[in-house]
Amino acid sequence: MSLGARAFVFIVFLLLGLSFITVTALLFWEFGLDKGLTFATFDSHLFLFFPTLGLVALAAFYLPSCAFVDLYWRHIAYGGLRFLLGLAVIAGVAWQIGTGLASNPHRSVWDLKPTTLDADASEPAGCGKEGGPPCERIKLLSGINGLRDVSERRLGVRDFYRACQPEPLIESTDKVEPRRFCFASTPYSEKEPPHLSTDDECCKAQKTYQKAIDDLYADPAQQSITGRIHKLLLPTKVFFLFILLAISVLLTARHAGVRKNYPEQLWRIEVCVLVGAVAMIFFPLLSQAYVQSADALFGVQQTGGFRSIVTLMTVLFGAWAMLLLLFSFRQRDHDLEIAAKLGGVAVTTIAAVKYDLLVSILQRYLGAGAGVLSVATLITLAIIAVAVLLSPIARRVVLGGDNETGANAP
Structure with missing residues (x-):
């Protein structure tokens, strides 16, 4: 050779x-x-x-x-x-x-520079706190940190998938839609009982969460x-x-x-x-x-x-x-x-x-x-x-x- x-x-x-x-x-x-x-x-x-x-x-x-x-x-x-x-x-x-x-x-979240992520806040202001209104979308770092915290304690996170596009040809047999934790709208905490969301609420929050990243990324000065x-x-x-x-x-x-x-x-x-x-x-x-x-x-x-x-x-x-x-x-x-x-x-x-x-x-x-x-x-x-x-x-x-x-x- x-x-x-x-x-x-x-x-x-x-x-x-x-x-x-x-x-x-x-x-x-x-x-x-x-x-x-x-x-x-x-x-x-x-x-x-x-x-x-x-x-x-x-x-x-x-x-x-x-x-x-x-x-x-x-x-x-x-x-x-x-x-x-x-x-x-x-x-x-x-x-x-x-x-x-x-x-x-x-x-992705890491496409934004650290100062941009640190300055980011949940929408609307003051949401997600005890007694406060639910968030339209959570702070970007809090969302991905919450996913990591939950992933460290569970075997997979498929249970948190949302049916954002329901099948129109199949009637749902569930009389009551189960509410689940939503990473895009709710801060994760072991000390407080989490706010649980419907699929519709979480799907809107997920879109808003992703849009916040994309909008910030559109400014080259905010890119990592x-x-x-x-x-x-x-x-x-x-x-x-x-x-x-x-x-x-x-x-x-x-x-x-x-x-x-x-x-x-x-x-x-x-x-x-x-x-x-x-x-x-x-x-x-x-x-x-x-x-x-x-x-x-x-x-x-x-x-x-x-x-x-x-x-x-x-x-x-x-x-x-x-x-x-x-x-x-x-x-x-x-x-x-x-x-x-x-x-x-x-x-x-x-x-x-x-x-x-x-x-x-x-x-x-x-x-x-x-x-x-x-x-x-x-x-x-x-x-x-x-x-x-x-x-x-x-x-x-x-x-x-x-x-x-x-x-x-x-």
């Missing part, structure tokens, strides 16, 4: 990794530890996944990517030209999708640095997802060429692809956890943007992971192959049946309800995984040896 291929992949992956870390680091620098943790866990698919499991996926796909680049550059007719054209197409598509997602008119850099670097995240998809598909399609030209590294390549797939499957799951939190806070009536593609993305990621599993280990022990594939089918079936429960668990421990311990554990495991994947020394320390065939340093 040529030094040029390794150097090219290293530089590209290094830039991607730095972009992942930069946005999350900016979030904590700009908002501080307390607010930063609240925002990072609410949007954990952005601020927690990419600088942890995203880096694990980069490290896992480093060796397969080197093999892919070297294979096309040295062993395939017109491979260099085909590789560069494919890379340009992926970059162009990623740019279009990334800028499209970044142009979503609905913004984190939000601006996130919009600028969002195409790199999309590019990363497409690159991993392309590498997985093409290495599978070119498996004979990889086996012929890199026999000593084939085992590590296959294992790295599977490790990367396991890390990446958390992205759609954390995205679903984000949608659960966002629907409870902002309402389920919103359309467009990232939330509209999460379900489709989850299905595609599941199919992608299953394809990787089915095409891996095919040159290995037959019993191991059968066990791996049956295990994958079993896990997929269980996940499909208990999908809502799985998303609620992630929303609690790696989403809006995640605490310092959960985040610290995730970071620690990610650091260990990256070290083991990239360093032969770390593999010997952690795994007690490096006996795999052709285990060269990446």
Whole structure:
């Protein structure tokens, strides 16, 4: 495997990794530890996944990517030209999708700068207090803080979804509409009994809450640095997802060429692809956890943007992971192959049946309800995984040896 291929992949992956870390680091620098943790866990698919499991996926796909680049550059007719054209197409598509997602008119609380959030107040003035009128919408920071407080104490927040668009073809069988806590209109407190709202009241508050964010964001002077850099670097995240998809598909399609030209590294390549797939499957799951939190806070009536593609993305990621599993280990022990594939089918079936429960668990421990311990554990495991994947020394320390065939340093 040529030094040029390794150097090219290293530089590209290094830039991607730095972009992942930069946005999350900016979030904590700009908002501080307390607010930063609240925002990072609410949007954990952005601020927690990419600088942890995203880096694990980069490290896992480093060796397969080197093999892919070297294979096309040295062993395939017109491979260099085909590789560069494919890379340009992926970059162009990623740019279009990334800028499209970044142009979503609905913004998040962290898109507003800290001074703007601190100066914000509930509407109307004096609402939400004991004996006072109910709020048309709560203070922006109080809303997202209330969601975090409740998420830390419950397994998921689906119970707080509102039917903002009732089905006109189905008559409701409920004689009395149940009143529920509304994050967009009511401050959360453990000491006082909360004001409970009807669906209609909460849906109006959710629209007003989101509109307050969007109206403030319309003034460039009120926009956060984190939000601006996130919009600028969002195409790199999309590019990363497409690159991993392309590498997985093409290495599978070119498996004979990889086996012929890199026999000593084939085992590590296959294992790295599977490790990367396991890390990446958390992205759609954390995205679903984000949608659960966002629907409870902002309402389920919103359309467009990232939330509209999460379900489709989850299905595609599941199919992608299953394809990787089915095409891996095919040159290995037959019993191991059968066990791996049956295990994958079993896990997929269980996940499909208990999908809502799985998303609620992630929303609690790696989403809006995640605490310092959960985040610290995730970071620690990610650091260990990256070290083991990239360093032969770390593999010997952690795994007690490096006996795999052709285990060269990446």
